[in-house]
Amino acid sequence: MASFNTVAGCVLASALFAMVVGKVSDAMVHVHKLEKPALAVSDEAPTETAAAPAATAELPPIGPKLASANAERGKQLFQQQCSTCHTIDKGGPNKVGPNQWDIVGRKKASHEGFSYSSALQAKGGEWTYEDIDHMIFKPQAFVRGTKMAFAGLPKEQDRADIIAFLRTQNDNPPPLPQQ
Ligand code: HEC
Incomplete structure (x- = not known):
């Protein structure tokens, strides 16, 4: 009995652990996903464009x-x-x-x-x-x-x-x- 409980406990524990790891890595992926576009595209572009656009190619026709x-x-x-x-x-x-x-x-x-x-x-x-x-x-x-x-x-x-x-x-x- 004891060994069954132990095994069950172990299974539960590792299932929990997997869930936690899953959540954590989800969170990491999310953070990552958010960071990337913010850095690459930059929603602040309009302000920057108005102030000092780097290249003339940025001008709309x-x-x-x-x-x-x-x-x-x-x-x-x-x-x-x-x-x-x-x-x-x-x-x-x-x-x-x-x-x-x-x-x-x-x-x-x-x-x-x-x-x-x-x-x-x-x-x-x-x-x-x-x-x-x-x-x-x-x-x-x-x-x-x-x-x-x-x-x-x-x-x-x-x-x-x-x-x-x-x-x-x-x-x-x-x-x-x-x-
Ligand atoms: C501080 C003096 C100065 C001001 C102010 C200035 N320009 Fe000029 N502009 C020049 C000079 C000098 C040239 C010749 C550039 C060269 O040879 O590289 C030139 C050249 C040009 C040319 C090309 C002319 C050609 O025959 O190829 C255009 C177009 C032009 N300017 C438009 C303007 C407009 C429009 C404004 C106002 C928004 C303006 N410039 C303000 C000095 C000025």
């Missing part, structure tokens, strides 16, 4: 914002943010930076009489809406080594409004990006 952007507000922003260095009127002079008439669709680093950095000359292609968005978001991230000493505009709405204004300062603006 500006196209959807352009359709409803406010060119009048963009004009004011241009005056505040860009006109220290850029004129926008047709045939206007170069200042610290090149004149911006016809900038959308213009070949990069191509305005006559302006001495561009070799970094921008090497970039190649035309100024699309997206490229301008990246440039005024963070010039140094888009063209490493550019002479454009401008911190950048973190707010998407500000960039969209300015780009909408730039579009009006153009003889033949390219169509807005398809959405």
Whole structure:
């Protein structure tokens, strides 16, 4: 009898032990599962993105914002943010930076009489809406080594409004990006 009890006790004890171990390892797995996405994806990304996104690749396309952007507000922003260095009127002079008439669709680093950095000359292609968005978001991230000493505009709405204004300062603006 005693031995039966002992055996039964042992069986019970090890069953309990197994349950406990099971729970503990479950808990460990859970903790692990929770930790991983929190580290990899990071729910705090929006805050970080607004403050200081690391790479320009993180920018969502500006196209959807352009359709409803406010060119009048963009004009004011241009005056505040860009006109220290850029004129926008047709045939206007170069200042610290090149004149911006016809900038959308213009070949990069191509305005006559302006001495561009070799970094921008090497970039190649035309100024699309997206490229301008990246440039005024963070010039140094888009063209490493550019002479454009401008911190950048973190707010998407500000960039969209300015780009909408730039579009009006153009003889033949390219169509807005398809959405
Ligand atoms: C502190 C002066 C400064 C400010 C402010 C500035 N820029 Fe510039 N920008 C430059 C310079 C200098 C260049 C030439 C960059 C190079 O050669 O690398 C440039 C180049 C550019 C170019 C490329 C021009 C081309 O012909 O390829 C664009 C587009 C541009 N700026 C847009 C803007 C806009 C829009 C703003 C305002 C949101 C702005 N910049 C604010 C100095 C400035």
